[in-house]
Amino acid sequence: xxxxxQSPKYLFRKEGQNVTLxxxxxxxxxxxxxxxxxxxxGLRLIYYxxxxxxxxxxxxxxxxxxxxxxxxxxxxxxxxAQKNPTAFYLCASSPGISSPLHFGNGTRLTVT
Amino acid sequence: xEDVEQSLFLSVREGDxxxxxxxxxxxxxxxxxxxxxxxxxxxQLLTYIFSNMDMKQDQRLTVLxxxxxxxxxxxxxxxxxxxxxxxxxxxxxDDKIIFGKGTRLHILP
Numbered sequence: 370x371x372x373x374x375q376s377p378k379y380l381f382r383k384e385g386q387n388v389t390l391x392x393x394x395x396x397x398x399x400x401x402x403x404x405x406x407x408x409x410x411g412l413r414l415i416y417y418x419x420x421x422x423x424x425x426x427x428x429x430x431x432x433x434x435x436x437x438x439x440x441x442x443x444x445x446x447x448x449x450a451q452k453n454p455t456a457f458y459l460c461a462s463s464p465g466i467s468s469p470l471h472f473g474n475g476t477r478l479t480v481t
Numbered sequence: 482x483e484d485v486e487q488s489l490f491l492s493v494r495e496g497d498x499x500x501x502x503x504x505x506x507x508x509x510x511x512x513x514x515x516x517x518x519x520x521x522x523x524x525q526l527l528t529y530i531f532s533n534m535d536m537k538q539d540q541r542l543t544v545l546x547x548x549x550x551x552x553x554x555x556x557x558x559x560x561x562x563x564x565x566x567x568x569x570x571x572x573x574x575d576d577k578i579i580f581g582k583g584t585r586l587h588i589l590p
Contacts, residue, residue, distance in 0.1 A: 373523075375523075409489065409582065410582060411569070411580050411581060411582035411583055412524075412569070412580040414577060417577065427577075459523055459524070461523075461524075466576055466577070467511065467512070467573055469512070469514060469526050469529060470524070470526070470578060471526070472516075472523035472524040472525070473523050474521075474522050474523045475521070475522065475523050477521075
């Protein structure tokens, strides 16, 4: 079955450590996205990529980094520069930039 | 910038109809979406409507679009306990999809 896989589902880190969240899709979609979800704030776009080896900052990119070396993979690194990293992170993909998004099941990151 | 607004909470009795409303600012939106999020999960695309349509029906779901007022609604007929979730309105902008903050639907017995 085609879909988007985010791993792990729960992640715990100490403050000051970088952490990388995995996102893999086998839908053959060109575009991939990372969103952050906080209670009562909806979804906020961190980074997106329309094609391999290219990506753009979203609305809240500070403290995050991404890479897109393969079409199937779009890992997100939460760096120690991110002031409030504890959140629910959602990865999504779409055939193109103007198509509906397909979401993974999310990774809940807790930093203490 | 573009904005999408929706109320945060809605309580409905089981068996009644639920109506979730959304307003948006971007008049150039081509597609408008409704997503459902169950606890601890990602968002699932429920339905969508193209901007040149007024209504779309899909089983228990009815989407109404009023382009003049920039108002979108989702009606769920015969609401069941399994419909308890957060519902997100989203509109297609020029280069990205803009999401509302979500409406939490609570089902009363």
